[in-house]
Amino acid sequence: MKKVGLIIAVILVVLMMVGCSSATEEPASDSAAPAAGAEKSMEDLVVGYAQIGAESEWRTANTASIKGEAENLGVDLKFSDAQQKQENQIAAIRSYIAEDVDVIGFSPVVETGWETVLQEVKDAGIPVIMVDRRADVPRELYATYLGSDFVEEGKKAGNEMNNLLPEGGKLVELVGTVGSAPANDRYSGFRETLNDNIEIIDSQSGDFTRAKGKEVMEAFLKKYGEEITALYAHNDDMAIGAIQAIEEFGLKPGEDIKIVSIDAVRGAFEAMIDGKLNVTVECNPLLGPQFYELALRAVNGEELPEWVPSEESVYYPDNAEELLPERQY
Ligand code: AHR
Numbered sequence: 001m002k003k004v005g006l007i008i009a010v011i012l013v014v015l016m017m018v019g020c021s022s023a024t025e026e027p028a029s030d031s032a033a034p035a036a037g038a039e040k041s042m043e044d045l046v047v048g049y050a051q052i053g054a055e056s057e058w059r060t061a062n063t064a065s066i067k068g069e070a071e072n073l074g075v076d077l078k079f080s081d082a083q084q085k086q087e088n089q090i091a092a093i094r095s096y097i098a099e100d101v102d103v104i105g106f107s108p109v110v111e112t113g114w115e116t117v118l119q120e121v122k123d124a125g126i127p128v129i130m131v132d133r134r135a136d137v138p139r140e141l142y143a144t145y146l147g148s149d150f151v152e153e154g155k156k157a158g159n160e161m162n163n164l165l166p167e168g169g170k171l172v173e174l175v176g177t178v179g180s181a182p183a184n185d186r187y188s189g190f191r192e193t194l195n196d197n198i199e200i201i202d203s204q205s206g207d208f209t210r211a212k213g214k215e216v217m218e219a220f221l222k223k224y225g226e227e228i229t230a231l232y233a234h235n236d237d238m239a240i241g242a243i244q245a246i247e248e249f250g251l252k253p254g255e256d257i258k259i260v261s262i263d264a265v266r267g268a269f270e271a272m273i274d275g276k277l278n279v280t281v282e283c284n285p286l287l288g289p290q291f292y293e294l295a296l297r298a299v300n301g302e303e304l305p306e307w308v309p310s311e312e313s314v315y316y317p318d319n320a321e322e323l324l325p326e327r328q329y
Contacts (some may be wrong), residue, residue: 015122039300040102043074047295048096050106050257053084054131055177055208055239057265060232062132062285066105069288075295084177084207086110090117097124103143103295104128108135110179116143127298131291133181144304146290148312149284150182154189156314157232157260159196160279167196169229174206174213174242176234182283183208186234198230198324206238213238217245226251235270236280243276254278254317259262264315264329272320282312283329 008021022324047070053061063081070077078096082088086109096104096126104126108114111134118141121128127143134145153315173190183205194200202220206213220228231246233239239261243253253259253276261268264282271277290308298304315323 023256028094034115035296036051040296042280042292042296043219045073045296045299046076046078046099046101047292048078048093048101048104049080049101050089050092050104051079051081052089052095052107052109053081055084055265056210056235056263057329058235058237058263058283058285061265062107062287064329065288066078066131066291069132069292072285073292079245080133084109084208086113086233093117093121097121097126101126102262102299105131105291107132109133109177111136111181111184112179115141125297128190129231129291129298130296132285135181139306144293144294144306144308146287146308148182148308148310150185150283151189151192152283153182153262153283153312154191155193156281157186157262157279158190160260160281160314161190161198161232161258163231164260164278165195165198165230168195168199169258170201170224171200171225171232172201172217172224172228173200174216174231174233174238175203176205176238178207179209183234190232191284201227206233206241207270208235208237209235210241213241213308214245215241218249220247221245221249221251225249226256226281228288230258232261233259235283236263236265236271236277239277239280240241240271244284247276252276252302264313264327266324269320269324269327272315272317273324275317277317279314279316281314284310284312 080092112134118137119131130142130145130148153181206216206218246253259277262281262283264280268280
């Protein structure tokens with residue numbers, strides 16, 4: 001009996017030893033996951049952020065949110081401005097790999113052409129968070145996407161235009177940066193809801209900037225003159241540039257030409273107060289707080305949802321004056 005007890009005890013000890021060694025030798029399924037009990041905190045985080053540029057009031061607010069929140073949280077942020085060029089963003093991402101940052105955030109200027117560099121980031125074991133804009137890449141190449149539903153924004157803009165032009169009309173469109181997610185989605189979303197009695201007579205890119213918006217609107221006015229009864233601008237900056245062009249042409253923006261744009265920046269509220277803009281659909285740039293929260297979770301090995309959408313609203317001239325003081329961007 002004693003002998004049997006001894007054999008069982010030996011077997012148990014051997015089994016425990018095997019169990020312990022396999023637990024320590026098992027490779028981490030995700031190379032970005034830290035060892036158990038070694039979770040990082042915000043103050044430990046080193047983040048590389050490849051921003052698009054400074055093309056709009058929206059982007060300025062977005063950059064301020066990313067930089068300001070890093071300071072609040074004590075995150076070590078390495079920030080670069082690509083001046084609207086994809087090759088500069090790619091070079092910045094490669095430099096963050098070389099610096100071995102904990103996580104990389106970026107807003108892809110255009111949707112395509114990211115697979116090679118994102119594969120390099122993955123091979124280096126660094127999680128990637130796409131912020132504001134999405135790239136067209138396989139799911140395994142990024143941890144999550146934090147940003148707006150641009151199709152929905154386009155649909156909202158279409159509905160607002162229908163309300164402004166119940167009898168129909170002739171519309172021109174200022175498209176955002178060619179090949180960018182917001183330009184593609186705001187273009188298609190708008191067409192999903194726009195009534196058939198509103199004819200889109202022309203559609204050109206204004207590259208999301210005030211100067212280009214003005215220039216393209218001048219060309220539209222030269223070509224179509226008073227035939228134009230409405231303008232849909234993919235962002236407020238282009239709408240504000242177009243408003244100048246319309247006034248210089250001798251027409252009244254917001255009256256002779258109804259205008260719907262997207263972003264809801266302070267400049268749009270001012271234009272609504274002056275009666276020159278009819279509607280702005282919100283696109284929220286204040287993504288800093290959510291970005292670092294997601295970054296920390298990714299670095300600590302958590303599986304994140306494919307998309308974390310931002311909450312957005314629609315604003316009209318009626319209460320623009322009351323709301324302007326509260327607007328943070
Ligand atoms: O990606 C968001 C868009 O980029 C904003 O609507 C536009 O203003 C910006 O430049």
